[in-house]
Amino acid sequence: MDYKNIPISESVSIPVPVGLTPDEEANFIAGRIAFVNFEELEAKIREALQQLDEGKLVSLRSVLEEIERESPTNDGSHA
Structure with a gap:
């Protein structure tokens, strides 16, 4: 399957399958970030910066x- 990168901020993009409608792209992106624990991500980044x-x-x-290994689903599926 071919993917294209969709920017979601100035520094972050998410690979999305080619051929999706805009609504399908939005749902795909929402599904990919739905399980991100932003507080944990921030803590990990702060720890890395301190190190x-x-x-x-x-x-x-x-x-x-x-x-990703610690996330509820690490295969990209929706729980």
């Missing part, structure tokens, strides 16, 4: 993968 300030480099990818 960066302390000279410890943290891969953003590893932080995001950890959050």
